[in-house]
Amino acid sequence: MELIFEKSRPGRRAVVFDPLDVPEATLPPALCREEPAALPEVGELDVVRHFSRLSQRNFGIDTHFYPLGSCTMKYNPKMAEAVAAHPGFLALHPHLASAPAMWPLCQGAFELIFELERLLAGIAGMRQVSLQPIAGAHGELTGTLMIAAYHREKGNARDTILIPDSAHGTNPASAAIAGFKVVEVPSLPDGTLDPEAFRKALNESVAGVMMTCPNTHGLFEPRVREIAQMAHETDALMYYDGANLNAIIGECRPGDLGFDVMHFNLHKTFATPHGMGGPGSGPVGVGERLEAFLPGPRVVRDGNAFGLASPPRSIGRISAFFGNFLIAVRAYAYILHLGGDGLRQVAHNAVLNANYVYARLKDLFEPAFDGPFMHECVFSAAPLAKHGVHALDIAKALLDRGFHAPTVYFPLTVKESLMIEPTETESKETLDAFCDAMAEIARLAAREPETLHAAPVTLPVGRLDEVRAARELNCRV
Amino acid sequence: MSFVPVTPVEQAEMLATIGLTKIEALFQHIPESLRATSWDVPPGQSEMAVRARLAQLAGHGDGTRICFLGGGYYDHFVPAAVDALASRGEFATAYTPYQPEAAQGTLQSIYEYQSAVCRLTGMDFANASLYDGGTAVFEAATMAVRLTRRQHIVCHDSLNPLYREILETHTANLGLELLDGDDPAGAACVIVQNPAFLGDVRDFAPLAQRCHEAGALLIMSFYPLSLGLLKTPGAMGADIAVAEGQSLGVPLSFGGPYLGILTTRKEHVRRMPGRLAAATEDAQGRRGFVLTLQAREQHIRREKAMSNICSNEALIALRALIYLCLLGKEGLREAAAHCHAKAEFLKRRLSFARLLNPGPTFNEFAIRLPRKAQEVCAALAEQGYLAGLPLSAVGRGEETDLLVAVTEQRTRAQLDAFAEALARACR
CATH class of the missing domain: 3.90.1150.10 (Aspartate Aminotransferase, domain 1)
Structure with a gap:
C-alpha cells in the first residue's frame, strides 16, 4: 500500500483556516525555518481512505480473537469510550490544577480521581493509590523509586532488587532504570518460586522483591506469603506487578498477600483497549510502609471540596499532572458498571476460559507446567522441532486461520513457548474454533510441516525480512 | 454485568471438560489464608446510570471558558477526522505489533509518523512514541548519559519547571547531578526549551556549538506546532529533540493521554529508547514494515535495556500523524x-x-x-x-x-x- 507521502499532490489541502482577522506578524528570519515542513499535501478524503484502509490491515479485539498471554486482550466496552469522549473531560486544561484559584473549575475531575483511587485501593487491599504513573512500566519505576526513597530515609544501604526468572522484561528494566542492581531468582521445575533460592538470595543489600502473581507461567504463587515474610524480616519491600490482576480480582488482594507496593494496568484489567501499544495507565498502590512516599501532588478531600496536597516525604512528580486521565475515566466507569459481583465474574471466567483451552489442548501440545492454571496456560512447541516446526510457525499458521497468535518465545523459562490467555470476554464457540485450529496445526506439523513454514499466505504481506530491516534501517521517508 | 458471554449451560459443559463441577473449584488450590479479607466494591449499575454519573462529573468543572x-x-x-479515524476499533483495539503480518496498519502508521516527525523537526530518526513531554526529557537525559558517560545534566531556565521536577524525581537514585544554567563543561547534556516556558523564542545554534566543543549533547524540548514557523531543532544542531505532542490534534483531557516525541541524529539511534519501525520486504518483494533494533528494548534485553518503556502512546501518535496530514505543509x-x-x-x-x-x-x-x-x-x-x-x-x-x-x-x-x-x- 502507498504511503500517505506518496499520495501527496502539490497544492492539495484538507484543513483550511479562516482568513486571519488580525494583522499579520513576523518573527526575525533567523528564528524561522527556511522551508515549510514537507508534510503530505492531501485532501480530507485522501486521509480518510488512507487510514481506513490501513486500519483494515490490523487484527484488533473488535475483529479477531487475540489470545496473547500476559497481555489481557479482552473486550473493552464501548460505554467506556463514550464517557471518556465527554467534551467536559476533553476540554479540561490540566493547569487548572496548578493554581488554587482555579480548583473550583475542575472539581468533577478531582472527585473522579479521588473516588477511583479509593476504589482501586479497596480492590487491591492497599491503603492509597496514585494515578500519576502513565503506564505499567512507569508504575514499576515509580514503585522502585519509592522503595529507594524508603531505604534512603532509613539509612539502609540497599542496591539490589530480586526478581524471579519468569518476570516480565519490564521488571528488571524498571529496577535498573531506577538505579538498582538486579538479581534473578530461578523458579522451581513446577513453575513457581523457589523459597530456598529466595532465602539464599536475600541479604542486607536487597531493597525489594518484584513478583507477579499469578506469574507468567499462569500459576498462582502458593508460597507468596512466606516469601513476603522473609523479605520483611530483612526490611526488604515486596512489589506486586499487577499485569495479571485480571485472574484474581475479587478472590485475592495483593495487600493481603503481603505486598507493600504495586501497580495496576488499567488498560489490561479495567476497560481501556491497547491502542496498538498505548496509551495505558499504571497507577501505583501502597501499603503503610510507603504511604508517605507517594508521588505528589495528590487529590485530597477538604469538607465538600477537593484540593491538592503532597504526602510528607513524596518522591515528587512522576508525571506532570494525574497520569493518563482519560484512562482513569474509563476505569472508573467500568468499575461502577461491573460492580463487585461483575469484577469477581471477570476473574472466574478468565480462569475458566484458560483452563478450558488447556483441557482441550493438553494432549495436542506439550504443557510447560502441570497447572492448575489461572488466567493463562503455557505450552512448549519444542517437541515439534523434530519436524522442523517452531512456535513461530504455529503463530503464523494461526494468523492465516483468522486468529491472532498467542505470545511466543515468552516466558524465557520455557523453550519454544506458546502462552495463551483467552480472557473472560470470549465465548465458548470462539475458544472451540481456536482449539480446532490448533488441532489442525498440530496435525499439519507432523504430516505437512512445509505448509506451516509458508504461513501466512492470506495477509497483505508474508513473513518479512527483519535482518534486512535492521541492516538498512529505513525508518522514514 | 461483566461482558462474559458464556451461558450457564456452556459453563457447565466447559467445567465438565476440565473435570470440575463448580467454577469456585478453579480457585480451590489457593490457600484460604491468602484469599481476600474484604471485598466491598459497590454493586454494578446500568450503562445508563453510569453515563449519567460520568456526565455529572464531566459537567462539574469547566472546559467551556x-x-x-x-x-x-x-x-x-482538532479536526473531526482525527477523532473519526483514530477511534476505529481496528487501531484502538490492536496490540503492540509483535506479529507484523497482522499489524501492517499499525506498523505503516508508525513509519509514517516517524517520517512526519523527522520532516517537522529536521532530525534523522524519531521513535514510535514515549509517554509525554516531561518523561521524554528524562529519557533524553539518560540517553545523553549513556552516550557521553558523564554524570552531570544541565537544565537551562527555558525548560518547563514541571519537566525539571519530573526529571529530578526520575533521577533521584541514579547518582546524577542536576545543575542549572547553560555551561556544558563536563556535562552529559544541556537541556533547553524553545519556545521557552515563559514564551521566548531563541536560536540555540550557538549553544549547540558550545556543547559540541565541550563534548556535551544539546537536548531541545520543542513545541511541535510552533515548527510550522520556527527554526527546527535539527537546524540548530540539537542532538536529541523531544516534545510534548499534545498540540498535534490531542485534546487537553486534564493531563493525558498525551504524546512523548523523541528524535535524534543518525549516529545515536542505537542508544535511543522506545520502539522503532522500519521498512523491509517479504519473500515476494512486497514492501512491509516491522519493529527493528528490538535488542534495545526491555522484552529482549531486560535490565540492560535502553529504557523500561513497554506501553507507549501509539494511538496518540496516530492522532498526531493524522493531524499533520490533515493540516499538511501549508x-x-x-x-x-x-x-x-x-x-x-x-x-x-x-x-x-x-x-x-x-x-x-x-x-x-x-x-x-x-x-x-x-x-x-x-x-x-x-x-x-x-x-x-x-x-x-x-x-x-x-x-x-x-x-x-x-x-x-x-x-x-x-x-x-x-x-x-x-x-x-x-x-
Missing part, C-alpha cells in the same frame, strides 16, 4: 502563523501590564499585573475566561505574573473582549 491558559498544553483546533504553517499573529495582537492590547519577555515570542508571553494573578484568574473565570497561568503557582515568578497563551482558535472579537475584561479586573 475561552482559553488563554497554556504553560506547555494548548487549546488548539496548513501547519498557517496554524502557527495565526497563533503568532493573534498573540502579537493581544500583546499590544495589554499595554497596561508590563511585558516580561525581552525578545520575540511565539504564541505565549508573560505579563506583570497590578494585582495578584490568582485573584485576576478567579475574577475572569466568572466572566467566562481562563486568563492564563499564574506563574508563582509553578515557582517561576512573582505573585502578580501571568503567562498568557493564544491559539489559532481565538477570534479578534474574543481577544478584544478579553483585553478589556483583563484591564477591568486590574483596575
Whole structure:
C-alpha cells in the first residue's frame, strides 16, 4: 500500500483556516525555518481512505480473537469510550490544577480521581493509590523509586532488587532504570518460586522483591506469603506487578498477600483497549510502609471540596499532572458498571476460559507446567522441532486461520513457548474454533510441516525480512 | 454485568471438560489464608446510570471558558477526522505489533509518523512514541548519559519547571547531578526549551556549538506546532529533540493521554529508547514494515535495556500523524502563523501590564499585573475566561505574573473582549 507521502499532490489541502482577522506578524528570519515542513499535501478524503484502509490491515479485539498471554486482550466496552469522549473531560486544561484559584473549575475531575483511587485501593487491599504513573512500566519505576526513597530515609544501604526468572522484561528494566542492581531468582521445575533460592538470595543489600502473581507461567504463587515474610524480616519491600490482576480480582488482594507496593494496568484489567501499544495507565498502590512516599501532588478531600496536597516525604512528580486521565475515566466507569459481583465474574471466567483451552489442548501440545492454571496456560512447541516446526510457525499458521497468535518465545523459562490467555470476554464457540485450529496445526506439523513454514499466505504481506530491516534501517521517508 | 458471554449451560459443559463441577473449584488450590479479607466494591449499575454519573462529573468543572491558559498544553483546533479515524476499533483495539503480518496498519502508521516527525523537526530518526513531554526529557537525559558517560545534566531556565521536577524525581537514585544554567563543561547534556516556558523564542545554534566543543549533547524540548514557523531543532544542531505532542490534534483531557516525541541524529539511534519501525520486504518483494533494533528494548534485553518503556502512546501518535496530514505543509504553517499573529495582537492590547519577555515570542508571553494573578484568574473565570497561568503557582515568578497563551482558535472579537475584561479586573 502507498504511503500517505506518496499520495501527496502539490497544492492539495484538507484543513483550511479562516482568513486571519488580525494583522499579520513576523518573527526575525533567523528564528524561522527556511522551508515549510514537507508534510503530505492531501485532501480530507485522501486521509480518510488512507487510514481506513490501513486500519483494515490490523487484527484488533473488535475483529479477531487475540489470545496473547500476559497481555489481557479482552473486550473493552464501548460505554467506556463514550464517557471518556465527554467534551467536559476533553476540554479540561490540566493547569487548572496548578493554581488554587482555579480548583473550583475542575472539581468533577478531582472527585473522579479521588473516588477511583479509593476504589482501586479497596480492590487491591492497599491503603492509597496514585494515578500519576502513565503506564505499567512507569508504575514499576515509580514503585522502585519509592522503595529507594524508603531505604534512603532509613539509612539502609540497599542496591539490589530480586526478581524471579519468569518476570516480565519490564521488571528488571524498571529496577535498573531506577538505579538498582538486579538479581534473578530461578523458579522451581513446577513453575513457581523457589523459597530456598529466595532465602539464599536475600541479604542486607536487597531493597525489594518484584513478583507477579499469578506469574507468567499462569500459576498462582502458593508460597507468596512466606516469601513476603522473609523479605520483611530483612526490611526488604515486596512489589506486586499487577499485569495479571485480571485472574484474581475479587478472590485475592495483593495487600493481603503481603505486598507493600504495586501497580495496576488499567488498560489490561479495567476497560481501556491497547491502542496498538498505548496509551495505558499504571497507577501505583501502597501499603503503610510507603504511604508517605507517594508521588505528589495528590487529590485530597477538604469538607465538600477537593484540593491538592503532597504526602510528607513524596518522591515528587512522576508525571506532570494525574497520569493518563482519560484512562482513569474509563476505569472508573467500568468499575461502577461491573460492580463487585461483575469484577469477581471477570476473574472466574478468565480462569475458566484458560483452563478450558488447556483441557482441550493438553494432549495436542506439550504443557510447560502441570497447572492448575489461572488466567493463562503455557505450552512448549519444542517437541515439534523434530519436524522442523517452531512456535513461530504455529503463530503464523494461526494468523492465516483468522486468529491472532498467542505470545511466543515468552516466558524465557520455557523453550519454544506458546502462552495463551483467552480472557473472560470470549465465548465458548470462539475458544472451540481456536482449539480446532490448533488441532489442525498440530496435525499439519507432523504430516505437512512445509505448509506451516509458508504461513501466512492470506495477509497483505508474508513473513518479512527483519535482518534486512535492521541492516538498512529505513525508518522514514 | 461483566461482558462474559458464556451461558450457564456452556459453563457447565466447559467445567465438565476440565473435570470440575463448580467454577469456585478453579480457585480451590489457593490457600484460604491468602484469599481476600474484604471485598466491598459497590454493586454494578446500568450503562445508563453510569453515563449519567460520568456526565455529572464531566459537567462539574469547566472546559467551556475561552482559553488563554497554556504553560506547555494548548487549546488548539482538532479536526473531526482525527477523532473519526483514530477511534476505529481496528487501531484502538490492536496490540503492540509483535506479529507484523497482522499489524501492517499499525506498523505503516508508525513509519509514517516517524517520517512526519523527522520532516517537522529536521532530525534523522524519531521513535514510535514515549509517554509525554516531561518523561521524554528524562529519557533524553539518560540517553545523553549513556552516550557521553558523564554524570552531570544541565537544565537551562527555558525548560518547563514541571519537566525539571519530573526529571529530578526520575533521577533521584541514579547518582546524577542536576545543575542549572547553560555551561556544558563536563556535562552529559544541556537541556533547553524553545519556545521557552515563559514564551521566548531563541536560536540555540550557538549553544549547540558550545556543547559540541565541550563534548556535551544539546537536548531541545520543542513545541511541535510552533515548527510550522520556527527554526527546527535539527537546524540548530540539537542532538536529541523531544516534545510534548499534545498540540498535534490531542485534546487537553486534564493531563493525558498525551504524546512523548523523541528524535535524534543518525549516529545515536542505537542508544535511543522506545520502539522503532522500519521498512523491509517479504519473500515476494512486497514492501512491509516491522519493529527493528528490538535488542534495545526491555522484552529482549531486560535490565540492560535502553529504557523500561513497554506501553507507549501509539494511538496518540496516530492522532498526531493524522493531524499533520490533515493540516499538511501549508496548513501547519498557517496554524502557527495565526497563533503568532493573534498573540502579537493581544500583546499590544495589554499595554497596561508590563511585558516580561525581552525578545520575540511565539504564541505565549508573560505579563506583570497590578494585582495578584490568582485573584485576576478567579475574577475572569466568572466572566467566562481562563486568563492564563499564574506563574508563582509553578515557582517561576512573582505573585502578580501571568503567562498568557493564544491559539489559532481565538477570534479578534474574543481577544478584544478579553483585553478589556483583563484591564477591568486590574483596575
